[in-house]
Amino acid sequence: MATAVAPVVSDLVDFLNASPTAFHAVDEAKRRLKAAGFSQLSEREEWAGLQPGRKYFFTRNHSTIVAFAIGAKYAAGNGFHIIGAHTDSPCLKLKPVSKVTKGGYLEVGVQTYGGGLWYTWFDRDLTVAGRVIVREKKDGAVSYAHKLVRVQEPVMRIPTLAIHLDRNISSEGLKINNQNHLVPVLATSVKNEMQKLVAENGSESSESKNTKHHPLLLQLIAKEANCKPDEICDFELQLCDTQPSTVAGAMKEFIFSGRLDNLCMSFCSLKALIESTSSEESLAHESGVRMVALFDHEEVGSDSAQGAGSPAMLDALSRITGSFNSSNSRLLEKAIQRSFLVSADMAHALHPNYMDKHEENHQPKLHGGLVIKHNANQRYATNAVTAFIFREIAERHHLPIQDFVVRNDMGCGSTIGPILASGVGIRTVDIGAPQLSMHSIREMCAVDDIKHSYEHFKAYFEEFTELDSKVKVDC
Numbered sequence: 001m002a003t004a005v006a007p008v009v010s011d012l013v014d015f016l017n018a019s020p021t022a023f024h025a026v027d028e029a030k031r032r033l034k035a036a037g038f039s040q041l042s043e044r045e046e047w048a049g050l051q052p053g054r055k056y057f058f059t060r061n062h063s064t065i066v067a068f069a070i071g072a073k074y075a076a077g078n079g080f081h082i083i084g085a086h087t088d089s090p091c092l093k094l095k096p097v098s099k100v101t102k103g104g105y106l107e108v109g110v111q112t113y114g115g116g117l118w119y120t121w122f123d124r125d126l127t128v129a130g131r132v133i134v135r136e137k138k139d140g141a142v143s144y145a146h147k148l149v150r151v152q153e154p155v156m157r158i159p160t161l162a163i164h165l166d167r168n169i170s171s172e173g174l175k176i177n178n179q180n181h182l183v184p185v186l187a188t189s190v191k192n193e194m195q196k197l198v199a200e201n202g203s204e205s206s207e208s209k210n211t212k213h214h215p216l217l218l219q220l221i222a223k224e225a226n227c228k229p230d231e232i233c234d235f236e237l238q239l240c241d242t243q244p245s246t247v248a249g250a251m252k253e254f255i256f257s258g259r260l261d262n263l264c265m266s267f268c269s270l271k272a273l274i275e276s277t278s279s280e281e282s283l284a285h286e287s288g289v290r291m292v293a294l295f296d297h298e299e300v301g302s303d304s305a306q307g308a309g310s311p312a313m314l315d316a317l318s319r320i321t322g323s324f325n326s327s328n329s330r331l332l333e334k335a336i337q338r339s340f341l342v343s344a345d346m347a348h349a350l351h352p353n354y355m356d357k358h359e360e361n362h363q364p365k366l367h368g369g370l371v372i373k374h375n376a377n378q379r380y381a382t383n384a385v386t387a388f389i390f391r392e393i394a395e396r397h398h399l400p401i402q403d404f405v406v407r408n409d410m411g412c413g414s415t416i417g418p419i420l421a422s423g424v425g426i427r428t429v430d431i432g433a434p435q436l437s438m439h440s441i442r443e444m445c446a447v448d449d450i451k452h453s454y455e456h457f458k459a460y461f462e463e464f465t466e467l468d469s470k471v472k473v474d475c
Contacts, residue, residue, distance in 0.1 A: 071286025369400030
């Protein structure tokens with residue numbers, strides 16, 4: 001018999017379904033933080049009013065979000081206990097000029113973002129979501145609003161070529177030209193023209209003068225943004241699968257969803273921070289700062305104003321430290337050496353059909369708990385000290401823990417861990433929940449690992465200060 005779904009798992013599914021893009025993920029995180037009593041800060045303003053025992057967050061570009069809770073016993077120079085993850089996932093993003101018309105079809109030009117398994121995007125019921133900049137006029141004054149949009153119904157599809165027209169596919173496999181073949185169909189030209197004729201009734205046309213994108217597409221977006229097509233100044237949109245995330249499997253033991261890498265770790269870390277600071281007593285004995293940092297652009301190297309390669313985290317540590325003591329400029333360096341980062345990014349579970357892709361002594365299993373990632377060449381930032389600390393927390397709570405190292409004859413991916421470890425100088429452990437189908441439009445992980453991840457992260461926030469005081473290294 002299938003077991004009942006844990007509340008944390010249902011909560012994750014809700015988070016995933018609310019977050020088709022990084023912008024929406026940050027918006028959902030923001031909503032949850034506000035509901036939990038976190039106050040929003042602006043990086044454009046002074047942070048002079050920070051107080052011990054209080055909780056705050058800020059966003060950057062509305063695609064990166066940093067939330068933190070200051071311990072009641074915090075003093076400038078004390079450490080930060082951080083979990084870092086990322087909000088972005090491989091996807092297809094609309095080009096600046098997306099209007100494509102050929103063969104009697106209206107198509108939409110897209111760019112590949114990140115290292116997606118692009119063949120999985122064929123024959124899916126797709127839509128668009130993202131953000132738009134809208135021109136608003138009130139009482140003669142013009143302003144420009146940032147709005148999130150999401151067309152709920154499927155409006156596009158990337159059709160595969162029939163096997164009858166590609167007889168070599170069985171022997172040579174599917175060969176995709178990303179420029180020519182990854183072009184979604186929006187409508188047929190004839191149907192679009194007929195619709196325009198029907199709509200013409202002598203009144204002023206509602207079509208946009210924008211020639212970069214199909215008017216039909218702009219009308220769909222304008223409807224979601226509650227504006228006129230001509231009021232859309234610009235946008236950042238991407239294709240999304242319309243199939244919702246769900247708990248599945250014969251035993252209801254899996255989650256089938258897009259964007260598990262890395263919204264799963266983003267959710268678990270965010271929920272752990274919220275729950276570990278939910279009561280008035282939660283921070284009473286805390287002398288550090290508990291923090292979650294969810295960055296954009298990890299899938300493309302993190303080199304952006306809102307990526308982990310930016311000063312965003314260092315800026316936050318500096319401003320928090322400085323708000324409690326602006327006279328001693330060396331306190332930040334002291335705080336960094338007392339700090340710890342858990343770089344949380346999904347891990348590769350053993351695949352039953354490709355078992356030779358894993359090193360025989362390092363085969364993470366679904367339901368096996370969080371995976372500590374190791375790489376001697378520093379593709380992961382884990383070392384013996386940071387691995388011990390994270391493992392010790394698991395053992396204290398009888399939580400399962402696993403290890404992963406890539407085979408010597410294979411390349412190794414990386415995370416925000418080495419970027420932040422080297423850029424900030426913070427002790428770091430790289431970890432992640434195991435999953436299958438990473439970078440597919442539809443991924444899968446195990447429900448037990450969601451519960452393990454959340455509990456492990458929550459224990460880390462609650463117990464790191466005490467545990468770290470017992471670890472002696474640079475004495």
